[in-house]
Amino acid sequence: QVQLVESGGGSVQAGGSLRLSCAASGSTFYWYVMAWFRQAPGKEREFVAAISWNGGYTDYVDSVKGRFTISRDNAKNTVSLQMSILRPEDTAVYYCAASTMTTIARTISSYHYWGQGTQVTVSS
Numbered sequence: 563q564v565q566l567v568e569s570g571g572g573s574v575q576a577g578g579s580l581r582l583s584c585a586a587s588g589s590t591f592y593w594y595v596m597a598w599f600r601q602a603p604g605k606e607r608e609f610v611a612a613i614s615w616n617g618g619y620t621d622y623v624d625s626v627k628g629r630f631t632i633s634r635d636n637a638k639n640t641v642s643l644q645m646s647i648l649r650p651e652d653t654a655v656y657y658c659a660a661s662t663m664t665t666i667a668r669t670i671s672s673y674h675y676w677g678q679g680t681q682v683t684v685s686s
Contacts, residue, residue, distance in 0.1 A: 564589040564675045566658045571680030574648055578684070582643040584658030584677055592616070592636040595661040597673060598643045600654035600682075607657070609668040611643060621666045625651075648684045655679040 570582040582598070597612035611622045611632040620632055629648075634641040641658060659673035667673075 564591070564594065564660050566660060566675055566677035568656065568658045568677045568680040571656060571682045573683040573685065576649055576684055576686050578648050579644070579646045580648065580682060582645065582656055582658075582680060582682070584641045586639045586641070586660065591639040593662065594675075595663055595666055596632075596634055596641040597659045597661065597666075598632060598641075599657045599659055599670065599673075600652075601657070601679075602651075602654040605654075607670060609670075610656070612666045612668070613641065614666055615664075619666055621668065623668075645682070648682075650684045650686045653682060653684050655681050 564586050565588045567585045592615055598610040599607050600610050601607040613620050613632045613634050617634050629646050631644040657679045658677040660675040661673045
């Protein structure tokens, strides 16, 4: 079992930056593939980025490549999402997720543990 708590959401103007953090507790953090998903109003939850257990592999949805960076600190049991050049279409609730699988995945069903979400609002 692992518990995930996100922080760092907020409101920002287009072109601005935010850094999301996810703190994990309750289990051996470094075993897990970690990911960020987001869900905009009226839309399905979608994959944003993922990172392997040692940080050696990352994956991003095309719409955030070059603007978002996922990272992790296994010593501190945290995973972060640095978001830059934010756009209004990035507005969503962002969720941290953990998977016991050994490879990065983009599907919701691959992730077994979820945080409560943090709101990101980007105004034009």
